[in-house]
Amino acid sequence: MSSVFLLDTTKKPLNPVHPGEARRLLSQGKAAVWRRFPFTIILKTEVVEPVVHPLRLKLDPGSRTTGIALVNDASGQVVFAAELSHRGQAIKASLDDRRVVRRSRRRRKARYRQARWQNRRVPKGWLPPSLFSRIANVLTWVKRLSRLCAITAMSMELVRFDMQLMENPEITGVEYQQGTLMGFEVREYLLEKWGRTCAYCGATDRPLQVEHIHPRANGGTNRISNLTLACEKCNTAKGAQDIRVFLKKKPSVLETILAQARHPLKDAAAVNATRWTLLDRLKVTGVPVETGSGGLTKFNRSQRKMAKTHWGDAACVGKSTPEVLKIDQIHPLLIRATGHGRRQMCVTDKFGFPKQHKGRKGTYLGYRTGDIVKAVTPKGTFQGRIAIRYRPSFILGKIDIHPKYMRRLHRVDGYEYRYGRSA
Structure with missing residues (x-):
């Protein structure tokens, strides 16, 4: 548990x-x-000379989701597990929307001004907000967990994707491709990109092979956009056929594969851009930090016969992983970053015209939008997140609740929570 x-x-x-x-x-x-x-x-009462066992915090940083695990190195017990979902894509979309609004306003209400976008210097180590938010989220939870348990060591997966190798496996010559590490980077990326399933039949319980969407016999290349994963049965059945011919009776699968094949490498780029900065920030805490490769994490997971999950990968990071990991009945805490609201003062409709003014105050009667409360009313008991109004009538789900019936359970802190399935 x-x-x-x-x-x-x-x-x-x-x-x-x-x-x-x-x-x-x-x-x-x-x-x-x-x-x-x-x-x-x-x-509520003092404990006389308590014996506190040290714990190791293990992290598996990812572009969209970061795995977190607290492990007792002595006993192998996984004390706590979580999966932290980032909001980098939402930040990027918000910045794009803001840029469009500002440019439109400047064209409408100001004379022409010569562009001056090169008059600012970028400080050393600067990262875009969409990338820095991932680091900030991880550091926030490192600090929170450090206040709740005795963390004496940390382990972090320092994964690296070779972008040029993924784009063109033959970039360094055929000899390199035939070496000991032949196809390792490409295969690891394809496993993540295609969800470790056969692209044609969706099978997950059998060995998968690297397959060319457009066959090599018909002029296909080894670029990552032309590679997918297939089970042996589907790979043999497709052979040198064109994918449109092979999947002519499965138009939805064909559309999905062609769309996924064009998926950019931005997730791999995000991990490459943030991994060293995150490591440097973790070292500043003063706690010893161990690093491990993605291959070692996969080896540890396979040796312990654990399922592929973000928090499971985190528990297997580094050489310090115990020989036996006790993960019975672990319910990971699924954390989703939501931010702390917005500073937009004027809400617009889909055409860009103002339709509502937002007040400057964020609280009313001690409550904030997003607080988790329990309300015991004459009509029943309700629990959930509230949306405040600047009058004593708050929104809880689809009903209005007076604050006198409410009791706060958890203050809004920029994250949403729910528990996942047990291991």
Whole structure:
């Protein structure tokens, strides 16, 4: 079972406890709920000289999702697991929308001004907001978990995608392709890109082969946009046929494959651009940081016969991975970054015309939009996130609730939470 974080009376972290022990402490009045996500309780009485076991925080950084795991190196127990979904794409879309609005306004309401986009210097180590948000999200959770448990070491997967090799496997010559590492980078990328499934039949429980969408016999290349994964049966059946002929009875599958084949390499580029910056930021914390390759993570996972998940990969990062990982009944916390609201003062319709003015205040009667509350009303009990109004009538789901019936369970903090399936 996923453990519950425990704090002493001075808010110092103790050893995480079993959920049953946490329920006993809460029912006997010896502890109180400190945080809902991740679930943390705080003792009401002092503990005499507690023995705190050190934990290792393990990270598997990704472009869209980062795996997080807390592992006890001595016992092999996975204490906590989470998957953090980033919002880099949403930030990029918001910046694009803002740029369009500003350019439109300048053309409408100002005289022509010569472009001055080269009058600013980029500081050393600068990253675009869409990339830096990924680093900020990971650092936020490293700090939060450091306050909830005794983290004495960290492990991080320092993966690297060779962009030129993925675009053209023959860029360094045929001899390199025939070496010991033949096709390793390309195959790892294809496994991630195609979700470790056969592109033609969707099979996941059998060995997959690298397959050319446009056959080499008909002039196809080894570029990454022309490669996919197929099981042996589908690969043999397709042979040197054109994909449109092979999938003429499956138009939806054909459309999906052609669209996915043109998917850009921006996810791999995002990981390459942020990996060293994240490592440097983790070292600043003063906790020893171990790095491991993607190949080592895959080897550790296969040796322990674990399913492919983000938090499972995180638990297998680095040489420090215990021989036996105890992951029974682990329910990963699924975290999705949502941001802290927006500063847009005027809401526009789909045509760009103003339709609503937003107030400057973010709180009302002590509540903020996004707070998780429990409301006990004469009509029943309701629980969820609220949207405030600047009058004593808040929105909870599809109903209006007066604040006098509400009790806050969790303050909005820029993330949404839910629990995934057990291992």
